[in-house]
Amino acid sequence: MADELAWETLTTDIAYSCPGFDIVHEDVELPDGTETDFDFLREGDSVVVLPLTPDGDVVVIEEWRQAVKRVNRALPAGSMEADDAAPRDAVDRELREETGYEAERVRHLYTAEPANGYADSVFHYFLAEGCEPTAEQELDFDESIRVETAAFDELLESVRSGDLRDGRSAVGLMYYALFER
Incomplete structure (x- = not known):
């Protein structure tokens, strides 16, 4: 069962990539139904x-x-x-x-x-x-x-x-x- 605080990821794209890390752009839906975007560093x-x-x-x-x-x-x-x-x-x-x-x-x-x-x-x-x-x-x-x-x-x-x-x-x-x- 999903946590009530969880965001739903709608789409994921790599906004920028270089040796060592990527910048990831996601469109997300918040728990209250609001749609927005979120960017993060993918380093692993x-x-x-x-x-x-x-x-x-x-x-x-x-x-x-x-x-x-x-x-x-x-x-x-x-x-x-x-x-x-x-x-x-x-x-x-x-x-x-x-x-x-x-x-x-x-x-x-x-x-x-x-x-x-x-x-x-x-x-x-x-x-x-x-x-x-x-x-x-x-x-x-x-x-x-x-x-x-x-x-x-x-x-x-x-x-x-x-x-x-x-x-x-x-x-x-x-x-x-x-x-x-």
Whole structure:
């Protein structure tokens, strides 16, 4: 049975498409019968990895982010690709490609919809333990990434102070600190 709050989608079109996301335009009918339109960002599923070295440091990346015109410190993350059957499949690939590290153990932490009022984005958070630098980075043509390690408590403090502003990373660090540590 449909929820009384549900909207009915009448038509769906792609208003704009580019590598990484689409802008979707829908004509919808609201529960009271009003017809209107709704646009949203279709990005799909991504993974965010909290990679811990054997001695407990976190593998972090520094990456140029054109939208905010600065280098951003963050956890490795990336979109699921067509050949990823499940979010877990994307974890090893993203960690290796962005950092050159590989994990001994990986487990799911949390799944979030960070902006479901205007986007269908889903972030799957994973803990990767026993991470060692065993491979070379395999960056996409438009990625500029520097890799480093940092103490977990230092990163957590950088969230508190506002120095670490990447929302995906902040959620992952805080979730781990609150529920897993």
